[in-house]
Amino acid sequence: MRINIKRDSKIALYIQIKNQIRDMIYSKRLPLNYVLPSERELAKILDVNRSTVKKAYEELKSEGLINSEVGRGTYVVFCDEDELITKSNNCKKHLFWDEIYNESSKNNYADVMSRIMKISDNDKTISFAGGIPSPDLFPKDEFGKVQMDLCKSKLEIMFLHSPVSGNNELKKEIKKLMLNREVRVSTNNIMITSGSQQGLDLIARTFVNCNDVILVEEPTFFGAIQLFQTLGAKVVGVPIDEDGIRVDVLEYLVNRLKPKFIYSIPNFQNPTGITMSLKRRYELMKVVEKYGIPIIEDDPYGEIRYEGEELPSLKALDKNGYVIYLSTFSKVISFGLRVGWIVAPERVINKLSLVKQLTDLHVNTLGQHMICEFLRQGYYENHIKKIRKEYHLKRNLMIKKLEENFKELEFYRPQGGFYLWCKFPDNIDFNLLLEKSMKNGVNYIPANFFYANNEVESKFIRLNFTYPANEEIITGLKRLRNSLDETIKETN
Amino acid sequence: MRINIKRDSKIALYIQIKNQIRDMIYSKRLPLNYVLPSERELAKILDVNRSTVKKAYEELKSEGLINSEVGRGTYVVFCDEDELITKSNNCKKHLFWDEIYNESSKNNYADVMSRIMKISDNDKTISFAGGIPSPDLFPKDEFGKVQMDLCKSKLEIMFLHSPVSGNNELKKEIKKLMLNREVRVSTNNIMITSGSQQGLDLIARTFVNCNDVILVEEPTFFGAIQLFQTLGAKVVGVPIDEDGIRVDVLEYLVNRLKPKFIYSIPNFQNPTGITMSLKRRYELMKVVEKYGIPIIEDDPYGEIRYEGEELPSLKALDKNGYVIYLSTFSKVISFGLRVGWIVAPERVINKLSLVKQLTDLHVNTLGQHMICEFLRQGYYENHIKKIRKEYHLKRNLMIKKLEENFKELEFYRPQGGFYLWCKFPDNIDFNLLLEKSMKNGVNYIPANFFYANNEVESKFIRLNFTYPANEEIITGLKRLRNSLDETIKETN
Structure with missing residues (x-):
C-alpha cells in the first residue's frame, strides 16, 4: 500500500490519505479483508500526526469501506459479495413513498388548502x-404593444439566460418605483424573484434554522406561516389591533424569545385588511433598532389604496438597513408572469442570490423583459x-x-x-x-x-x-x- | 379567570385553554404577576385531566407569558415594563447580518462558482x-410565429395564473414527448418546473432530512451536490467507469449506508460526458428494485445525441415506479424561459406540488404557453x-x-x-x-x-x-x- 502525501497541497492531509485508500479499495488493489497498517504505523510511515490517520480512517469507516476490531486490526470490508448474495435471496424490498418523505413534508396541512384552492378551477364555483x-383588468392592449415591440427589437435576448439576481434594466425601473415609495436604493440592493412568494422562500432558506422563533402578526398570510414551519421554525403570533401589530406585545416577545426576524404586512394586511398607523410604524421601527432584529416587510398590496392617506413603508423609515422589503407585480400587473422583487442590503442580496442559483437559476427572462418594457414605456401609473x-x-x-x-x-x-x-x-x-x-x-x-x-x-x-x-x-x-x-x- | 371549554370542538382541550389564557394576558385582563390556579385546581374547575392543564401551561411558558416558581406558583410575566425600560437604557444593539444566516448558508462554497460564472458576463472573456x-441556435423564426399566434388567440390567458403543477395542455405535449422516449405516463404523472434545477430542488426539499445519505456518480453536477449538502445531506460519491456508475460499489453502499435516494445522469453525464451502457442500466435498475430505493434520473441532454445508438432511459426500464425522471427545455429550446418537468408516481407529484406552492406558486404562464405552442405546431423535431x-x-x-x-x-x-x-x-x-x-x-x-x-x-x-x-x-x-x-x- 503506497500513499503519496503532498505537503504543499491545499487539500488537508487526512483527505489525501482517505482519497487514496478509497481509490485503492474501489479498484480492488486493496481486496476484501486486507489489513491496513495501524494508525500508529501509518502515521510513522507517512511522517504525519497520528490524529491525521485516525481522521482518515474514521471517514473511511463512515463510508462503510473499512472496519476495526480489537485483535484483528483495521481491515477492508469492501466488497463482501456473500453479504449481498444473502440479501438477494430475500424478497425484493418494496418502496413505500409515504415513509420516506422528510419531516417537514409529513404534515398535510397544505393539503386542505389546495383542496379549497382547486375548487376555483371548477367552472361553476x-x-x-x-x-x-x-x-378583466389585465392591461392587454398595453401588453400587446409591449410584446410587438420586444419581438422586433429583442426577440433573441428575451429567451436567453439572465443574471441570477435579475435583469439590470428591470432593476433600474424598480429603483424608480422604489423612489416613488420614498425608498432610495441602488440596483445592487434589488433582486428579482419569481413573485414575492419566492422572495419569502429565499429569505427563509437563508436565515431560518430549525427551532428559530419567527414573530408574525396574528392572523397573517398562510403562505408565510406554512413556509416558516416547513423549515422547522416556531412561528409565534403577535396580536394586532386597528393600528396594526401590537408593539407592546412585540417588544416583550422580542426580548423574551429572541426571534430570528419579524414578518409584517403593514399595508392592507392579509387577511384583516388593517393598515398599520404611522405612529405604530415608528414604534415598530424603534423596537427593530433597539434590538437589532431584522424585519421582513411584505408589501404586495401597498399601491392598491382606495382611500385615506398614503403612509411611508417601513423600508422608508429604515435608517439602519434592518428592513428586507418584498413586493411584486403579481397583484397589480400580471400574476402569471411571476415577477416580484426584494430590496435589502447588498450583502444580503448576494447571499440570497446563492440560494436562488440552487433553486431555479433565475426568473424567466421573457417575463422580466415584458414587465421592464411595460414600466419603461410609462404604462404603470x-x-x-x-x-x-x-x-x-x-x-x-x-x-x-x-x-x-x-x-x-x-x-x-x-x-x-x-x-x-x-x-x-x-x-x-x-x-x-x-x-x-x-x-x-x-x-x-x-x-x-x-x-x-x-x-x-x-x-x-x-x-x-x-x-x-x-x-x-x-x-x-x-x-x-x-x-x-x-x-x-x-x-x- | 373564566375559561370556556367546548368538548365537542375539533380543537384539543389544552389548546383551547392556552388560547383563552393567552388572550386574557394580552388584553391585560390577567395583569403582570397575576397568580394562576395551580394545575390541579384548574383541572378540577374545568373537569379535565391534570396533564391537559400542564400542557397548556407549558405552551404558555414556551411563549414567555407565564412562569412557575416553587412557593410562588404559576404567575403572569407579561408585561414587565421595568425589564424593557432597563433594556432601553443600554445602547442600541447592532444587527450583524453575517451572524444570523442559518447553518447551510454559512459555507461560501457557491461563492467561488459564481465568481467563475460572473466572468462570463464580461464581454471579452x-x-x-x-x-x-x-x-445562435435559438429557433427565433419559429418563436416569432408562436408569439404572434398566441397574441391573437390567448393574449389574456398567457398572463393569468396557472395550476401549481403546470398547464394541462403542456403536460399533454410532454406526455407525447415521453412516449417518444418510450415512457408511457398520464398527465397526472407530470409536473412542470422552473427548469430541472427546480425539479431537483423540489425533490430534495420533499425527501431530504438532515444527515440522510445520497449516492451520486463521482464526479457529478455541482448544482446537485451543493443543493443536497445545503439541506444537510451527506453526499457520497460512487465511482464511474466508461460504462457509467459502478453498480458493484453502488450496491455495496446502498446496503451499508441506506441512502435516501440515488442521483444519476445516465446520458452524456455532466461533467464526464459518459453514457451509461444498456447492460449497466439493467444492473442499476436491478439494485433499485432489490433494495426498494428511489432513483432520481436527471436527463437534460438525452435528446442531444450526435452518434451511437439511442438507449432507453432508466424510467423506460422502471417497472415499479421507483424512478423520478427530470428533464428540461432549457438545453434544447430556451434557457431563459425556465421550463422543465418531472415525471413521477402521482402521489409523489402531489407531494411535490405542495412544496412548489410554497416556493413560487407556479411556473410562469407565458413560458408554458410558448413552449406548448412550439411543440403543438410541430417545430420540435x-x-x-x-x-x-x-x-x-x-x-x-x-x-x-x-x-x-x-x-x-x-x-x-x-x-x-x-x-x-x-x-x-x-x-x-x-x-x-x-x-x-x-x-x-x-x-x-x-x-x-x-x-x-x-x-x-x-x-x-x-x-x-x-x-x-x-x-x-x-x-x-x-x-x-x-x-x-x-x-x-x-x-x-
Missing part, C-alpha cells in the same frame, strides 16, 4: 378564496389608477351586499388591498359552513389557516373581492347566505 | 464554463435535428483543436451532450492555471466542484463547447494554451 387580481378605481368599486359592492344580506356579520372596512375579513356570530359550525359553501359553489378561506397553530376558535372568514366579476360577487354572496342558513338550520 | 445552449447537427460540429471542432494544440491532454469522446472532460498531465498547479486563464480571458470549471467533498486532487477540467461560437472555441483554446504554458513556466 365562485371563488372568494384566492389572492388574485381581476382577469395609469394602470395603477385604473385598478385602484375598479377595485374600490368592487370593494364597495361587496360591502353593500354584505350589509344588505348578512346583518349578523361584522367586518373591517379596508382602505385598500384585496380582502374583507368577516366576523360571524357565535355558535356557527364553521366546518359545516365550509362544507355547505363548497357544495353550493362558493368558496373562501376560513380563519384557522391564518393562525400559526392552525387550531383556533375563530369566527372569521376571508373574502376576496378582486378576482370575481361583479355579478359573481352578487351570486357568490347569495350562495354564501344560503350556506349559512342551511348551517344554522342544521345545527339548531 | 470566452466562457467554456456554462452549461448553456448556443444563442426539426429543431432537435438542427441542434444535434450543429453541436456535433462544435464538438468536433473543439476536439480537433485540442488534439492539435494540447498533445499532453487526454479526454473522453462523448456521444452527445455539452461537455468535454479533459485530463491534464501530473504536476500542473490548477489554482495557478485557473488564475492565469481568467486573466487571459477564458474560463472553465475545475474538477473539484464536481466532487462531493470538494477537496480532491483531480487533474480534470470541464469544457463546454455549445455556448461559444466557433471562432470563440478557437480563440479560447489559444488562450487556454497560453495560460497552461505560463503556468508550467512559472512552476518549474
Whole structure:
C-alpha cells in the first residue's frame, strides 16, 4: 500500500490519505479483508500526526469501506459479495413513498388548502378564496404593444439566460418605483424573484434554522406561516389591533424569545385588511433598532389604496438597513408572469442570490423583459389608477351586499388591498359552513389557516373581492347566505 | 379567570385553554404577576385531566407569558415594563447580518462558482464554463410565429395564473414527448418546473432530512451536490467507469449506508460526458428494485445525441415506479424561459406540488404557453435535428483543436451532450492555471466542484463547447494554451 502525501497541497492531509485508500479499495488493489497498517504505523510511515490517520480512517469507516476490531486490526470490508448474495435471496424490498418523505413534508396541512384552492378551477364555483387580481383588468392592449415591440427589437435576448439576481434594466425601473415609495436604493440592493412568494422562500432558506422563533402578526398570510414551519421554525403570533401589530406585545416577545426576524404586512394586511398607523410604524421601527432584529416587510398590496392617506413603508423609515422589503407585480400587473422583487442590503442580496442559483437559476427572462418594457414605456401609473378605481368599486359592492344580506356579520372596512375579513356570530359550525359553501359553489378561506397553530376558535372568514366579476360577487354572496342558513338550520 | 371549554370542538382541550389564557394576558385582563390556579385546581374547575392543564401551561411558558416558581406558583410575566425600560437604557444593539444566516448558508462554497460564472458576463472573456445552449441556435423564426399566434388567440390567458403543477395542455405535449422516449405516463404523472434545477430542488426539499445519505456518480453536477449538502445531506460519491456508475460499489453502499435516494445522469453525464451502457442500466435498475430505493434520473441532454445508438432511459426500464425522471427545455429550446418537468408516481407529484406552492406558486404562464405552442405546431423535431447537427460540429471542432494544440491532454469522446472532460498531465498547479486563464480571458470549471467533498486532487477540467461560437472555441483554446504554458513556466 503506497500513499503519496503532498505537503504543499491545499487539500488537508487526512483527505489525501482517505482519497487514496478509497481509490485503492474501489479498484480492488486493496481486496476484501486486507489489513491496513495501524494508525500508529501509518502515521510513522507517512511522517504525519497520528490524529491525521485516525481522521482518515474514521471517514473511511463512515463510508462503510473499512472496519476495526480489537485483535484483528483495521481491515477492508469492501466488497463482501456473500453479504449481498444473502440479501438477494430475500424478497425484493418494496418502496413505500409515504415513509420516506422528510419531516417537514409529513404534515398535510397544505393539503386542505389546495383542496379549497382547486375548487376555483371548477367552472361553476365562485371563488372568494384566492389572492388574485381581476382577469378583466389585465392591461392587454398595453401588453400587446409591449410584446410587438420586444419581438422586433429583442426577440433573441428575451429567451436567453439572465443574471441570477435579475435583469439590470428591470432593476433600474424598480429603483424608480422604489423612489416613488420614498425608498432610495441602488440596483445592487434589488433582486428579482419569481413573485414575492419566492422572495419569502429565499429569505427563509437563508436565515431560518430549525427551532428559530419567527414573530408574525396574528392572523397573517398562510403562505408565510406554512413556509416558516416547513423549515422547522416556531412561528409565534403577535396580536394586532386597528393600528396594526401590537408593539407592546412585540417588544416583550422580542426580548423574551429572541426571534430570528419579524414578518409584517403593514399595508392592507392579509387577511384583516388593517393598515398599520404611522405612529405604530415608528414604534415598530424603534423596537427593530433597539434590538437589532431584522424585519421582513411584505408589501404586495401597498399601491392598491382606495382611500385615506398614503403612509411611508417601513423600508422608508429604515435608517439602519434592518428592513428586507418584498413586493411584486403579481397583484397589480400580471400574476402569471411571476415577477416580484426584494430590496435589502447588498450583502444580503448576494447571499440570497446563492440560494436562488440552487433553486431555479433565475426568473424567466421573457417575463422580466415584458414587465421592464411595460414600466419603461410609462404604462404603470395609469394602470395603477385604473385598478385602484375598479377595485374600490368592487370593494364597495361587496360591502353593500354584505350589509344588505348578512346583518349578523361584522367586518373591517379596508382602505385598500384585496380582502374583507368577516366576523360571524357565535355558535356557527364553521366546518359545516365550509362544507355547505363548497357544495353550493362558493368558496373562501376560513380563519384557522391564518393562525400559526392552525387550531383556533375563530369566527372569521376571508373574502376576496378582486378576482370575481361583479355579478359573481352578487351570486357568490347569495350562495354564501344560503350556506349559512342551511348551517344554522342544521345545527339548531 | 373564566375559561370556556367546548368538548365537542375539533380543537384539543389544552389548546383551547392556552388560547383563552393567552388572550386574557394580552388584553391585560390577567395583569403582570397575576397568580394562576395551580394545575390541579384548574383541572378540577374545568373537569379535565391534570396533564391537559400542564400542557397548556407549558405552551404558555414556551411563549414567555407565564412562569412557575416553587412557593410562588404559576404567575403572569407579561408585561414587565421595568425589564424593557432597563433594556432601553443600554445602547442600541447592532444587527450583524453575517451572524444570523442559518447553518447551510454559512459555507461560501457557491461563492467561488459564481465568481467563475460572473466572468462570463464580461464581454471579452470566452466562457467554456456554462452549461448553456448556443444563442445562435435559438429557433427565433419559429418563436416569432408562436408569439404572434398566441397574441391573437390567448393574449389574456398567457398572463393569468396557472395550476401549481403546470398547464394541462403542456403536460399533454410532454406526455407525447415521453412516449417518444418510450415512457408511457398520464398527465397526472407530470409536473412542470422552473427548469430541472427546480425539479431537483423540489425533490430534495420533499425527501431530504438532515444527515440522510445520497449516492451520486463521482464526479457529478455541482448544482446537485451543493443543493443536497445545503439541506444537510451527506453526499457520497460512487465511482464511474466508461460504462457509467459502478453498480458493484453502488450496491455495496446502498446496503451499508441506506441512502435516501440515488442521483444519476445516465446520458452524456455532466461533467464526464459518459453514457451509461444498456447492460449497466439493467444492473442499476436491478439494485433499485432489490433494495426498494428511489432513483432520481436527471436527463437534460438525452435528446442531444450526435452518434451511437439511442438507449432507453432508466424510467423506460422502471417497472415499479421507483424512478423520478427530470428533464428540461432549457438545453434544447430556451434557457431563459425556465421550463422543465418531472415525471413521477402521482402521489409523489402531489407531494411535490405542495412544496412548489410554497416556493413560487407556479411556473410562469407565458413560458408554458410558448413552449406548448412550439411543440403543438410541430417545430420540435426539426429543431432537435438542427441542434444535434450543429453541436456535433462544435464538438468536433473543439476536439480537433485540442488534439492539435494540447498533445499532453487526454479526454473522453462523448456521444452527445455539452461537455468535454479533459485530463491534464501530473504536476500542473490548477489554482495557478485557473488564475492565469481568467486573466487571459477564458474560463472553465475545475474538477473539484464536481466532487462531493470538494477537496480532491483531480487533474480534470470541464469544457463546454455549445455556448461559444466557433471562432470563440478557437480563440479560447489559444488562450487556454497560453495560460497552461505560463503556468508550467512559472512552476518549474
